[in-house]
Amino acid sequence: MARAGLTTERVTTAGAELADEVGLDNVTMSQVARRLGVKDASLYTHVRNLEDLRGRIALLAADEKTILIAEATAGRAGKDALVAYANAWREYAHRHPGRYTATQTPLRIDPELAAAAPGPRRAVELTYGMLHAYGLAEPDLTDAVRLLRSTFHGFVALEAAGGFAHRRSPQQSWLRALDALHTLLEHWPQAREGEAAP
Amino acid sequence: MARAGLTTERVTTAGAELADEVGLDNVTMSQVARRLGVKDASLYTHVRNLEDLRGRIALLAADEKTILIAEATAGRAGKDALVAYANAWREYAHRHPGRYTATQTPLRIDPELAAAAPGPRRAVELTYGMLHAYGLAEPDLTDAVRLLRSTFHGFVALEAAGGFAHRRSPQQSWLRALDALHTLLEHWPQAREGEAAP
DNA sequence: AACTTTAACCTAGGGATCCTAGGGAACGGG
DNA sequence: CCCGTTCCCTAGGATCCCTAGGTTAAAGTT
Numbered sequence: 001m002a003r004a005g006l007t008t009e010r011v012t013t014a015g016a017e018l019a020d021e022v023g024l025d026n027v028t029m030s031q032v033a034r035r036l037g038v039k040d041a042s043l044y045t046h047v048r049n050l051e052d053l054r055g056r057i058a059l060l061a062a063d064e065k066t067i068l069i070a071e072a073t074a075g076r077a078g079k080d081a082l083v084a085y086a087n088a089w090r091e092y093a094h095r096h097p098g099r100y101t102a103t104q105t106p107l108r109i110d111p112e113l114a115a116a117a118p119g120p121r122r123a124v125e126l127t128y129g130m131l132h133a134y135g136l137a138e139p140d141l142t143d144a145v146r147l148l149r150s151t152f153h154g155f156v157a158l159e160a161a162g163g164f165a166h167r168r169s170p171q172q173s174w175l176r177a178l179d180a181l182h183t184l185l186e187h188w189p190q191a192r193e194g195e196a197a198p
Numbered sequence: 199m200a201r202a203g204l205t206t207e208r209v210t211t212a213g214a215e216l217a218d219e220v221g222l223d224n225v226t227m228s229q230v231a232r233r234l235g236v237k238d239a240s241l242y243t244h245v246r247n248l249e250d251l252r253g254r255i256a257l258l259a260a261d262e263k264t265i266l267i268a269e270a271t272a273g274r275a276g277k278d279a280l281v282a283y284a285n286a287w288r289e290y291a292h293r294h295p296g297r298y299t300a301t302q303t304p305l306r307i308d309p310e311l312a313a314a315a316p317g318p319r320r321a322v323e324l325t326y327g328m329l330h331a332y333g334l335a336e337p338d339l340t341d342a343v344r345l346l347r348s349t350f351h352g353f354v355a356l357e358a359a360g361g362f363a364h365r366r367s368p369q370q371s372w373l374r375a376l377d378a379l380h381t382l383l384e385h386w387p388q389a390r391e392g393e394a395a396p
Numbered sequence: 397a398a399c400t401t402t403a404a405c406c407t408a409g410g411g412a413t414c415c416t417a418g419g420g421a422a423c424g425g426g
Numbered sequence: 427c428c429c430g431t432t433c434c435c436t437a438g439g440a441t442c443c444c445t446a447g448g449t450t451a452a453a454g455t456t
Contacts, residue, residue, distance in 0.1 A: 142366045143374040154352025176341040189381045
């Protein structure tokens with residue numbers, strides 16, 4: 001019988017596709033094996049176990065998302081860059097819900113595997129670069145990066161969870177949020193003493 | 199043999215506790231049954247299936263969180279209310295990670311069950327009430343509510359996922375984010391034509 | 397208090413999943 | 427052509443979800 005030609009990469013891709021189609025929770029070894037025309041036991045040569053597979057899907061997604069954002073923001077600055085960045089983020093989450101969900105999981109990813117993946121680190125760098133035009137200095141820069149990433153992630157997560165049941169379209173709110181964040185970055189509040197008690 | 203005295207509520211509570219201890223993914227019927235000193239089949243009298251149980255945990259969590267926020271913001275207004283609201287939200291996520299994760303799940307909750315739970319709706323009302331002091335009118339009000347909820351959720355989600363690996367403490371960034379949001383609400387940008395292309 | 401009714405909890409078991417152990421067959425290098 | 431490596435398989439144990447049907451404890455009736 002001819003071999004299936006499995007690879008760690010092909011298994012991961014199959015898992016990612018499955019995640020987008022049926023949800024990350026329904027990505028099982030058996031399902032992935034069926035999709036590849038193979039018995040489930042055969043996967044364990046290429047992937048340590050289910051958790052490892054999910055981690056690899058998460059890293060794959062992080063890389064893909066980063067690349068899309070990088071392409072979208074290339075050559076842009078200021079609000080242009082902010083909007084392009086945010087829209088690329090949200091679009092990836094819409095197009096690949098399963099993959100995107102994988103990136104949320106408290107990652108017990110193999111450290112050396114994570115170190116080899118440029119995605120997450122690159123993503124942070126991109127965010128810093130995008131904010132360059134706003135002229136923030138540390139530690140405000142880090143705070144701003146975290147605020148932006150929180151908002152982007154939170155918005156698409158709530159959107160996916162059906163948290164925006166109101167009449168107003170999410171798209172409208174999204175655009176307004178980007179306006180608001182842009183304004184905020186332009187008028188980033190100076191640090192003051194005795195603020196915002198714990 | 200004496201009966202265990204199970205109830206839908208007791209099963210849900212046991213599931214919620216388990217979720218906080220071992221993570222929502224590891225909440226299984228068997229585990230919950232063991233914790234209650236009962237065989238797994240016995241649970242199905244009180245809970246339709248695992249998905250139903252998870253939905254009930256999510257609603258329980260939503261209610262608990264709402265109550266804490268309501269208590270924290272009672273009698274406060276403006277930035278005081280904003281900070282109290284946000285801190286209560288984040289604290290709940292820290293104290294009950296499993297329950298909080300349950301609230302994120304794209305809810306296939308029994309509609310009539312969800313209708314009976316005041317949590318989610320009340321939470322939105324609370325947010326609107328908290329924003330009253332900023333004098334926003336619709337649709338800006340809805341947009342602001344969504345922005346705030348997105349940011350709060352996104353922040354604690356990224357925090358839980360280990361997304362803030364940088365040196366700067368998340369607490370610092372959190373306080374700055376609240377400052378920033380307060381400033382933003384005070385200077386909410388007016389809607390303009392031809393903004394933020396899709 | 398005895399009897400009836402309800403329902404809580406059980407045992408038994410099917411189907412699916414994850415994962416390990418070990419065998420045989422296809423491929424690549426000599 | 428032969429041999430070793432690697433791939434994929436079969437076989438099987440453990441755990442999980444969920445259903446069907448029986449027993450027995452509790453609640454209600456008279």
